[in-house]
Amino acid sequence: MILSIEELSIAGRERTIVDNVSLAVREGEFMALVGQSGSGKSLLSQAIGQLLPPNLHAAGRILFEGSNLLERKPKEMRALRGSRISYIFQDYQGAFTPFRSIGAHFNEYQKIHGEKSSTVRRNRAAEALESVGLDPILLRRYPFQLSGGQLQRASIALSLLLSPRLLIADEATTALDSVSAHRVLELLARKQKETGCAILFITHDWRHVRRYANRLSVMQEGRIVESGGKHRILDHPQHEYTRKLIEAAPILGRSLRSGIEEETR
Numbered sequence: 057m058i059l060s061i062e063e064l065s066i067a068g069r070e071r072t073i074v075d076n077v078s079l080a081v082r083e084g085e086f087m088a089l090v091g092q093s094g095s096g097k098s099l100l101s102q103a104i105g106q107l108l109p110p111n112l113h114a115a116g117r118i119l120f121e122g123s124n125l126l127e128r129k130p131k132e133m134r135a136l137r138g139s140r141i142s143y144i145f146q147d148y149q150g151a152f153t154p155f156r157s158i159g160a161h162f163n164e165y166q167k168i169h170g171e172k173s174s175t176v177r178r179n180r181a182a183e184a185l186e187s188v189g190l191d192p193i194l195l196r197r198y199p200f201q202l203s204g205g206q207l208q209r210a211s212i213a214l215s216l217l218l219s220p221r222l223l224i225a226d227e228a229t230t231a232l233d234s235v236s237a238h239r240v241l242e243l244l245a246r247k248q249k250e251t252g253c254a255i256l257f258i259t260h261d262w263r264h265v266r267r268y269a270n271r272l273s274v275m276q277e278g279r280i281v282e283s284g285g286k287h288r289i290l291d292h293p294q295h296e297y298t299r300k301l302i303e304a305a306p307i308l309g310r311s312l313r314s315g316i317e318e319e320t321r
C-alpha cells in the first residue's frame with residue numbers, strides 16, 4: 057500500500073463530516089473515489105495533505121511511506137507536498153498566480169524543493185511541458201494567455217515535475233469541455249503508466265471510472281459504503297446506494313457496466 061487511511065474522522069464544532077473512514081491505495085493503481093456532492097470526498101483528500109480548512113479537525117491515521125501524516129509537522133508536510141504527494145484541483149487557474157509567467161511557476165517550484173541549478177530547472181521545465189504535449193514556448197506566457205485545457209495540462213506537468221508517488225486529482229476535469237477532459241485523462245493515465253505513481257481520482261463521472269479506474273470506493277454522507285475492483289462494483293454492486301448511483305449514470309446502461317465485454321472483444 058502506498059496510502060492507508062485508517063478510521064479517519066473529520067469534524068467541525070457542530071458535526072462529524074467524515075465518519076470513521078478506511079481506504080487504501082495500492083502502489084501505482086488508479087483508485088477512484090465516487091459519491092454524491094457533499095459526501096466528504098474533497099475533505100478526505102485535503103486531510104491527506106494536511107490541507108483541511110482551519111475550523112475542521114482530523115482524527116485517525118493516514119499512513120504514507122511508513123508514517124502517519126496527521127502527526128507530521130507543517131514544515132514536513134510542505135516538503136512532502138509536491139515532492140511525494142501532489143494535487144491537481146478542479147480549479148486549475150488557482151494553481152497559477154495571474155501575473156507570473158508559467159515558467160516562473162516551474163522555476164519557483166523547483167527552487168522551493170531544493171534544485172539549485174537554474175539550467176537544470178529550465179531544462180526540466182521545458183521537458184515537463186513537452187511531456188504533456190505543450191510547446192515549451194508557453195513557459196514565457198502568462199496563465200491568462202493559455203486555454204483551460206492547456207492550463208490544466210500545465211498544472212499536471214507541474215504536479216508531476218518531482219515524480220510524486222501519489223497524485224490526488226479532485227474533479228480535475230470537471231471545469232473542462234469534454235474533448236479537453238478526455239485529453240487530460242488520457243494524459244493522466246499515460247503519465248501514471250510512465251511514472252508508476254498511484255492516483256486517487258475523485259469524480260462524479262462514471263464514464264471515467266469505467267475507463268480508467270482499477271478499483272473504487274463509494275462514499276455516502278461521510279462513510280465509505282463499498283470498496284472493491286471496478287468490474288465487481290460496476291457489474292455487481294452490493295450496496296443500494298452504489299446501485300442507485302450507477303443506475304443514474306445512463307451511459308453505463310449497455311451490456312456489462314464495467315466494459316468487460318468491450319475490453320476482451
Ligand SMILES: Nc1ncnc2c1ncn2[C@@H]1O[C@H](COP(=O)(O)OP(=O)(O)OP(=O)(O)O)[C@@H](O)[C@H]1O
Pocket residue numbers: 068073091092093094095096097098099100109111112
Ligand atoms: N470548512 C468547512 N466547515 C464546515 N463544513 C464544511 C467545510 N467544508 C466543507 N464542509 C461540508 O462538508 C461536507 C463535505 O464536503 P466535501 O467538499 O468534502 O464534499 P464532496 O463530496 O467533495 O462534494 P463535491 O462532490 O460537491 O465536491 C459538505 O456538507 C460541506 O458543506
